Amino acid sequence: MRTIKALTVMAAMAFLAACSSSQQAAVPASTTVTPGSVADFKQNVGDRVYFDTDLSGVRPDGRATLDKQATWLKQYTNYPITVEGKCDERGTREYNLALGERRANAVKQYLIAQGIPASRIQTISYGKERPEVLGSDEGAWARNRVGITVLQ
Amino acid sequence: MAGFDLQLGIDMKILFSTLLFLALALPSAASAQGSAYVDDRLNQLQQSVTTLTGQVEQLQYQNQQLQQQMEKMRTDYDFRIDQLEKGGKGGPRPAGPAAAGPSAPPPAQQAASTGSADDLYHTAFKMFQDGDYAGAERDFRAFVQRYPKHVLAPNAQYWLGESYYARRDYQNAMTAFAEGYKVYKASAKGPDNLLKLGMTLAVLGRKSDACSVFSRFTQDYPRATDLQKRRIDQERQRNNCG
């Protein structure tokens, strides 16, 4: 376990070193919304990433979204953010609260790795208490296993 | 048990070599390929630690089950040897598939049962050990008729089947094992009855019946010992069950 802790510290240092110099160009904004607005973030960047059943690792499709989020957030630095973690209804209440926290944290760590300061990011879990989508099929469940980046 | 220890050892070695690799590779990898790579590797590492934790738990559990099974068998052998020494004859053990079965005469429960029932059972069992299968058959049958609720009744029913099986009277053996499986399904002898019922059907040439009997094993006895599970697997292979 001690080895793992040491690795985490090394990794965190590596993240900071790697990301401090990597400013990228912002994604071109659509014409229908004001660039830098909440609507801009939701429509042109994408505010959410999805997770596999019972898992909390960011999937490749989610990484692309989070890369775009990081770029946008670095351009518009006035927003603190809260990452909301949620789960589908196919788990128990308490475990899902913890799983939602783990998902929100996975998003947070990814954004930190992309250079967003940790102090800008809060997390909150809603477990299965506040589903995004109504429905009780795999389609609905897949969209309720989600991490949502909310601009404050 | 040695096999399980070995398995555990191998798993731990994989874990440590993974850790070692990461410790050496991480710093250079991080600067060369970026933080996403490190992130990935850490997640993979976390995942493999979790998987290994689950495997170790499963193996420890199986190991413990196996130890309990071995302890049971040891008690059983002690009992048999004790019986032989008391009898002074040390007669031949029943030969053939019957002796190879995972079945065992009951150990500790006898204290609670009545004298006459105990006597009848042990006389029958002694006869079986001595190769007097007809005598054993008679007394085991008398036992299950007279004491169907006795703690030893499932065992007597099973050994009744064995006393036919040993004489290659497979038709009667089949009936006895089927009866044992049906009536005493939840007893400790349940899995043994199912195994021997399948084996008897196979000897009678009813392979598909045998296979369907074997296929019920996992469902009926999810907590069967590994030895019993292995015996079922062997028999399924032997009979080319799908």
Add this chain to the structure above:
Amino acid sequence: MMHFSHLRTMLCAAALAAVAVPAHAQLTIDMTKPSFEPVPIAIVDFAGDPMGGQIAEVIRNDLQNCGLFRSISPGSFIERNINANAAPRFPDWRSIGAQGLVVGQIAQVGGNIKVDFRLWDVVVGQQATGLSFTSQPNNWRRLGHIIADAIYKRVTGEEGYFDSRVAYVSETGSVSNRTKRIAIMDQDGANNRYITDGRTPAVTPRFSPTLQELVYMAFSDNNSPPKVYLQNVDSGRRELLGNFPGMSLSPRFSPDGSRVAMSLSKDGRTNLYEMDLRGQNLRRLTNSPAIDTSPSYSPDGTQIVFNSDRGGSQQLYVMGAGGGGDRRVSFGDGRYATPVWSPRGDYIAFTKITGGSFGIGVMRPDGSGERMLASGFLVEGPTWAPNGRVLMYFSQQPNSGGGAASLQQIDITGRFGRQVPTPTSASDPAWSPLIPQ
């Protein structure tokens, strides 16, 4: 509004002298038998006060609902105006099929009421038990439950559970933005009362051993992580239980009420901690990179069962109450969650998820003897009656169908199940111990 504090006082019981010569009666149920018929029992409205009919109705409901008795409709009674202090006309009761007969007499004593009751074994023609209780008049429902407990104990040989309460989560509104309030009620659904105002969702309530406090988890107004609170039931005063940076959840009282075990989440890890309520000292119980949650103390307070996904999927683990010595106890197919140690110590109840279905089951504390008692689309969160022989849990409809939840009760043999009435959709039941007398 009811004030629960004085319910704890002014309740005294005494044995009634038997009218007939005591003898070994036949009125018994062996709950361990694989099958038995519910005992037909006649409960006569208690004499001497109008509330006698209400008390009798409380007893009828309790006994009928537990599944072990069949309450005979009072309309079919033959003997009327029965004297509670004399032997009844047994043939009249035998002819309507009664095996047990309950009669009672209420008297005003000062500002209190005195209730005498007798249970007659109709088959043998003798008194099976007789007790006298004195209490304040507004305690009449409790008196009914206490008498029902005495009858249950006399007939089954097990402690009763009717004089107890249930805390739960009352759910109203749409699935996506549901109001969740902590409520408490008597075990039979009476005296429902809300503990939280519903401004923010509150879930997973648990009673302290004295029933004077509740612990639960509640969200806050300002987007910060939900936290565990301790609230006094009578005064309504609530306090944050420790101020930690992350989320705190799944609080449980130790059996002596001096400590609360709970989970704290930080950086994606969820570990178990124990807080000493006097010193507010926090002790770490587990240290894993996984999710460790839903703890439950053994009744002697020496061990804790909890669920963890440290091995890849949710399973049940038992450890010492001070942490350490963790060992996994669940090895069946599927995921196991929300373990709850029986107040008798003989079983652990749990939620089990296999494939697409949820179930409620029990196992021995070493993981052997697993038995499933109920299943459904989503059944979750068993809680034990004080006697360890009955479970309550909640059953939730799919979100697509509105997600309504209801409280369900089932006995440990799995034979008698019923829905517990609640004023609203309800989840997360937590059964209290017997109310201290």
